[in-house]
Amino acid sequence: MNLLVSALEPSANLHLKFLLKELENVNISGIFDRSLGEPLYGMDEFSVMGVVDVLAKYFKGKEAIAEMVSLSKNCDKVLLIDAPAFNIPLAKAIKKRYPDKEIIYYILPKVWAWKKHRAALVDHYCDRLASIFPFERDFFKNAEYVGNPLLDEIDIKRVVSSDKDTIAFLPGSRKSEITRLMPVFQETAKQLGNRRKLLVIPEFIDKNRIEEWYGDISSFEVVQDTHKAVAQSHFAFVCSGTATLETALIGTPFVLVYKARPLDYKIGRFFVKLPHVGLANIIMDFEKKSPVHPELFQEDVNSDNLLKFYETMDRDHFDKKSEELRSILKTGSAQRVASMILS
Numbered sequence: 001m002n003l004l005v006s007a008l009e010p011s012a013n014l015h016l017k018f019l020l021k022e023l024e025n026v027n028i029s030g031i032f033d034r035s036l037g038e039p040l041y042g043m044d045e046f047s048v049m050g051v052v053d054v055l056a057k058y059f060k061g062k063e064a065i066a067e068m069v070s071l072s073k074n075c076d077k078v079l080l081i082d083a084p085a086f087n088i089p090l091a092k093a094i095k096k097r098y099p100d101k102e103i104i105y106y107i108l109p110k111v112w113a114w115k116k117h118r119a120a121l122v123d124h125y126c127d128r129l130a131s132i133f134p135f136e137r138d139f140f141k142n143a144e145y146v147g148n149p150l151l152d153e154i155d156i157k158r159v160v161s162s163d164k165d166t167i168a169f170l171p172g173s174r175k176s177e178i179t180r181l182m183p184v185f186q187e188t189a190k191q192l193g194n195r196r197k198l199l200v201i202p203e204f205i206d207k208n209r210i211e212e213w214y215g216d217i218s219s220f221e222v223v224q225d226t227h228k229a230v231a232q233s234h235f236a237f238v239c240s241g242t243a244t245l246e247t248a249l250i251g252t253p254f255v256l257v258y259k260a261r262p263l264d265y266k267i268g269r270f271f272v273k274l275p276h277v278g279l280a281n282i283i284m285d286f287e288k289k290s291p292v293h294p295e296l297f298q299e300d301v302n303s304d305n306l307l308k309f310y311e312t313m314d315r316d317h318f319d320k321k322s323e324e325l326r327s328i329l330k331t332g333s334a335q336r337v338a339s340m341i342l343s
Contacts, residue, residue: 003341004075005030006068006090008046010173010204011242012081012107015149015333019106022338029071031064040067046086061086069093077102077341080126084109084118091125106130106337107149111139112286114271130337134328135286146340150242152332154227154249164234165195167310168252169220172239173202178213180259181239187303188237189219196221198229230254235310240277240295248280248292248325253318255309256281256295265298280325287328292321 005028007016013033020028020036034042041064065086072078072094078101080087091103105126111119112135122129123141131143169189171181189197199220201210210217223229230236230247236254238244247254256278260268276282281291294309 001026001077001342002075003028004068004072004078005032005081006079006083006087007032007081008043008083008086009081010043012083013043014153015107016081018149018152018332018334019337022334023341026341029075030068040064040071046083065090065093069097072098072101075101077104079341080105082107084115084122088118088121088125092121095125102127104128104130104337104340106146106333107132108136108140108143112136112282113274128340130333130340132333133283133286135283144340146336147331147333148329149333150246150249151326151329152334154246166198166233167192167195168198168200168229168233168236168238168254170200170226170230170236170238170243170247171214172241172243173205175209175213176260177239177258181257181301182213182215184257184259184301184303184306185237186216186219188306191303191307198223198233200224200226200229202226235313237306237310242279244293245279248278248322249329251319251322253313253315254293255306256293257301257306258295258297259301260298262298283325283328284321289324290321292325293318 003026005016007013008031013036016032017036028037030039031041031046032039032043068090078094080091080103094101094103103126105122108129108131109115109118109122119139129140129143130146131137132146132148134145137143137145169185171178171185197220199217199222201222201224203224226243226246227250230250230252233252236247236252237257238247238254240256240258244256258277274282275285276291276295278293278295280293281295284291296305
């Protein structure tokens with residue numbers, strides 16, 4: 001089988017890596033990380049950090065869509081992973097040229113948060129929809145819940161240890177997130193004294209940028225493996241994003257923290273009407289259950305508040321909520337998506 005793949009982001013390529021383990025005798029072409037094969041474009045060519053980058057990539061995106069449509073002619077099926085700003089126009093273009101070409105969308109647009117109109121577009125242009133959250137079936141006509149990829153990728157749970165002095169700091173992976181959170185993390189680390197403080201710096205971040213983005217990291221032990229760092233920690237401070245759901249599933253108590261430019265934050269809150277921001281809490285909201293973890297934003301993200309949540313955590317309650325979350329998501333998704341592709 002020849003499969004055309006569109007995976008533009010690091011998380012999408014991690015999900016793709018685990019999916020390919022379930023797909024024997026399948027040849028892939030398209031856009032994905034170069035470590036997975038020989039793509040038309042590597043994912044690094046489409047990484048964006050803001051509006052300026054988006055505009056700069058606009059014409060390359062149009063060119064890439066045209067080339068992907070041409071590639072799809074000789075492919076049996078098409079797999080789109082996340083990245084709706086690119087993948088929805090791609091699906092539309094492929095269907096226009098080849099109406100009978102089967103398109104599978106994996107990691108659906110988050111229409112439950114914003115841009116609800118995308119649901120109708122995805123339903124119209126895509127043949128099968130692989131949902132990773134149970135509640136998404138209420139937003140898409142054709143969505144099938146396939147499990148959650150993090151349960152494929154997380155093979156470790158929190159280490160139960162007598163050492164309660166290890167704390168993980170996860171300031172995110174984007175420059176804007178890191179530069180806003182690190183001053184607070186540095187102050188918090190100082191107040192934590194001799195405790196072991198793990199700072200997660202993703203492997204893909206250029207070493208030459210570390211000083212510029214992170215500042216003084218002398219108070220921390222730098223690690224790259226998020227899952228191992230979180231699993232051996234007694235508590236974690238985690239920037240909003242997928243890492244919050246990973247931390248919740250591993251079972252380490254944490255507080256979500258997020259700081260943005262004031263205008264960006266106001267615009268985001270205007271368009272996103274959800275009561276919570278963390279994925280674990282959003283899942284619980286749709287299940288009509290209490291949240292898994294606390295959330296702090298903007299000026300509330302300060303060392304006093306971070307230390308307060310660390311010192312007052314209810315570990316038994318968190319353990320209960322973490323198990324509850326796992327029972328809702330049930331299983332990983334790679335096997336089911338592979339079956340969808342091969343059927």
